Amino acid sequence: MVDAVRCEKLVKIYDTGGQKVVALNGIDLTIKLGELMMLVGPSGCGKTTLISVIAGILDQDSGICELFGENVNAMRSKDKLQFRAKNIGFVFQAFNLLPSLNAAENVSIPLIINGVKRAEAERKAIKVLEQVGLGDRWKSFPSQLSGGQQQRVAIARALIHSPRLIVCDEPTSALDHVSGHNVMNLLKEVALHEDRALVIVTHDARIFEFADRIAQMDDGHVVKVTP
Amino acid sequence: MNHIALKMLMGDTGKYLGIVMGLTFASLIMTQQPAIFMGILARTYSFISDTGLPDIWVMDEKVQFVDDIKPLQDTELYRVRGISGVAWAMPMYKGLLKARLADGAFQTCNVIGLDDTTLIGGPPIMLQGNISDLRRSDGVIIDIDGLNEKLSKLDADGKKIPLKIGDSLELNDHRAIIVGIAKVTRTFQSQPVIYTTYSRAKSYAPKERKLLSFVLVKAIKGQDLDELTRRIREKTGLAAYTQQEFMDITYNYFIKNTGIPINFGISVLLGFIVGAAIAGQTFYSFTLENIRQFGVLKAMGTSNWTLLRMILLQAVLVGSIGYGMGVGLTALFGYAMRHTILAFKFPWQLLVFSGAGVSIICMLAAFISILKVMRLEPAIVFKS
Ligand SMILES: Nc1ncnc2c1ncn2[C@@H]1O[C@H](COP(=O)(O)OP(=O)(O)OP(=O)(O)O)[C@@H](O)[C@H]1O
Ligand SMILES: [Mg+2]
Numbered sequence: 001m002v003d004a005v006r007c008e009k010l011v012k013i014y015d016t017g018g019q020k021v022v023a024l025n026g027i028d029l030t031i032k033l034g035e036l037m038m039l040v041g042p043s044g045c046g047k048t049t050l051i052s053v054i055a056g057i058l059d060q061d062s063g064i065c066e067l068f069g070e071n072v073n074a075m076r077s078k079d080k081l082q083f084r085a086k087n088i089g090f091v092f093q094a095f096n097l098l099p100s101l102n103a104a105e106n107v108s109i110p111l112i113i114n115g116v117k118r119a120e121a122e123r124k125a126i127k128v129l130e131q132v133g134l135g136d137r138w139k140s141f142p143s144q145l146s147g148g149q150q151q152r153v154a155i156a157r158a159l160i161h162s163p164r165l166i167v168c169d170e171p172t173s174a175l176d177h178v179s180g181h182n183v184m185n186l187l188k189e190v191a192l193h194e195d196r197a198l199v200i201v202t203h204d205a206r207i208f209e210f211a212d213r214i215a216q217m218d219d220g221h222v223v224k225v226t227p
Numbered sequence: 228m229n230h231i232a233l234k235m236l237m238g239d240t241g242k243y244l245g246i247v248m249g250l251t252f253a254s255l256i257m258t259q260q261p262a263i264f265m266g267i268l269a270r271t272y273s274f275i276s277d278t279g280l281p282d283i284w285v286m287d288e289k290v291q292f293v294d295d296i297k298p299l300q301d302t303e304l305y306r307v308r309g310i311s312g313v314a315w316a317m318p319m320y321k322g323l324l325k326a327r328l329a330d331g332a333f334q335t336c337n338v339i340g341l342d343d344t345t346l347i348g349g350p351p352i353m354l355q356g357n358i359s360d361l362r363r364s365d366g367v368i369i370d371i372d373g374l375n376e377k378l379s380k381l382d383a384d385g386k387k388i389p390l391k392i393g394d395s396l397e398l399n400d401h402r403a404i405i406v407g408i409a410k411v412t413r414t415f416q417s418q419p420v421i422y423t424t425y426s427r428a429k430s431y432a433p434k435e436r437k438l439l440s441f442v443l444v445k446a447i448k449g450q451d452l453d454e455l456t457r458r459i460r461e462k463t464g465l466a467a468y469t470q471q472e473f474m475d476i477t478y479n480y481f482i483k484n485t486g487i488p489i490n491f492g493i494s495v496l497l498g499f500i501v502g503a504a505i506a507g508q509t510f511y512s513f514t515l516e517n518i519r520q521f522g523v524l525k526a527m528g529t530s531n532w533t534l535l536r537m538i539l540l541q542a543v544l545v546g547s548i549g550y551g552m553g554v555g556l557t558a559l560f561g562y563a564m565r566h567t568i569l570a571f572k573f574p575w576q577l578l579v580f581s582g583a584g585v586s587i588i589c590m591l592a593a594f595i596s597i598l599k600v601m602r603l604e605p606a607i608v609f610k611s
Contacts, residue, residue, distance in 0.1 A: 048609045057526045057605040078530070085528025096523045096608060100238020101231065112228060113528050169609045 004197035005031040010063035023049040025220030034194040041217035089158030093170035097142040104138040110161040148179030232537035245509040253502020254553020257581040264491035266570030272474040273412035281443035292480035298437035317342040320428040321440040327397040340428025356407025368407035373419020398431040507592040514596035526605040542593035
């Protein structure tokens with residue numbers, strides 16, 4: 001079976017006005033379908049950079065990153081966009097919901113980007129909100145929801161178009177312990193299944209227990225993968 | 228994605244109102260100022276257009292516009308009458324004279340003297356009395372706005388009491404009795420207009436050798452007007468213009484020789500610049516504030532082309548609302564001012580003009596926002 005993600009000798013160098021920062025210094029990493037992979041490591045070691053490259057929103061300087069056996073970086077930019085719209089779900093530390101849209105409208109965005117009609121997309125959005133336990137709050141705006149609830153809306157948004165890969169950057173670090181646990185439960189129980197992989201960047205040792213595997217990073221390298 | 232664009236825009240009420248108000252302001256200035264400008268310019272020739280009957284106006288060669296009177300000798304009238312193709316030719320006196328009111332105050336008035344027998348060249352609309360009442364001794368007809376404003380008396384409470392039929396005033400020590408009230412289109416100088424007969428006007432005017440201002444000519448039926456004006460010019464050495472030509476000459480004189488166009492041009496330009504600055508700046512800062520939202524959409528696979536359309540839609544929406552409000556306010560303004568001295572003219576071309584102005588502002592505003600969003604790296608979404 002094809003791997004969800006296969007990175008080989010990935011290098012990313014940021015060039016900020018003459019000063020070069022090597023953020024990824026030859027990353028080798030494989031993520032299998034059906035697994036929840038956590039990326040951990042000290043601040044500045046390149047975790048966010050790595051999932052940005054994996055999600056296709058940042059181009060590497062060298063090396064290969066294949067998603068489901070396809071070299072996304074080599075695609076034409078239009079195909080790349082379409083690939084991303086279809087296959088990737090995002091969950092952010094800061095939720096990144098659109099404040100002027102209600103929960104259902106926020107959740108429906110990935111479907112709309114994929115060309116689904118608005119009414120149908122919003123109907124589906126309410127169903128997915130039910131799955132994350134917010135079926136009765138679909139009309140609420142982000143400002144009317146708690147942090148944990150907002151992150152659940154964001155998870156619904158990451159799920160609605162049935163992507164094969166979900167990337168999460170620090171999904172629990174803006175939440176208290178209980179909400180963080182709820183969010184992880186949701187990701188593990190609802191979001192994860194055999195045709196899908198999850199990559200979660202985190203500092204939060206309290207949630208390590210949810211991982212199938214943990215990749216330890218330092219200074220642009222993956223230093224250890226457990227188990 | 229259109230509904231998302233609109234909700235994004237209207238979700239930020241403060242910014243949204245700021246942009247719309249900037250555009251409303253620009254649209255208002257760019258419509259209202261030219262409307263006043265055109266109103267004023269139309270007034271420059273309103274005396275000519277009010278005098279509908281004659282085909283051709285004959286005057287001294289050096290006359291540059293309708294209020295630039297260079298008197299002729301009375302004998303010119305007979306020379307014009309002798310030219311073939313002329314059905315009739317009538318004298319007209321036009322001059323500024325001081326009227327002395329009952330309370331002793333003086334007011335400069337535009338006195339028009341009409342041919343004693345035919346009374347050709349009279350006011351376009353009579354409100355009270357009849358133009359033939361001018362045949363009564365010392366009779367004059369005065370325009371209603373003059374009566375209500377500059378010629379009115381103040382009563383004890385300071386309220387204006389307009390002059391009415393039967394009241395008298397003095398023109399150069401000669402008595403004049405109001406026998407009629409007319410409605411005329413306001414002129415550039417906005418002086419009260421007093422109609423009387425040619426011979427009476429001559430008696431009011433200071434004694435001079437020449438007092439004939441214009442000869443008004445009607446061509447015989449089927450006569451080519453251009454040819455007739457040429458013939459009059461050749462035979463008399465005077466200037467002869469068709470009504471339209473004389474209006475154009477007057478209009479062009481004001482365009483070329485007064486600061487009016489420049490002043491209004493500057494107003495319009497300032498309105499454009501200030502409106503563009505406010506609207507463009509607020510629109511851009513709106514985009515910047517929402518840059519993260521655009522980044523999220525981009526990360527999730529929205530194309531630059533779709534984002535461009537979203538921003539254009541936002542610009543078109545605020546542009547249309549601002550334009551509509553500006554034009555609406557201008558129309559309201561014109562309506563509110565319709566009975567006042569203020570000049571105002573609102574032809575459809577003006578809608579096109581200010582519409583184009585607002586569109587340019589919106590396109591500029593959208594353009595810088597679009598550039599910003601196009602260049603946006605979607606990877607910013609992971610930055611906290
Ligand atoms: N846009 C950028 N321009 C320049 N340098 C950058 C940029 N983004 C990240 N870096 C640098 O690259 C390195 C890796 O950054 P990255 O954000 O991937 O780290 P991280 O592991 O996610 O850190 P944290 O745990 O603090 O979020 C850091 O040294 C950072 O300063
Ligand atoms: Mg990070």
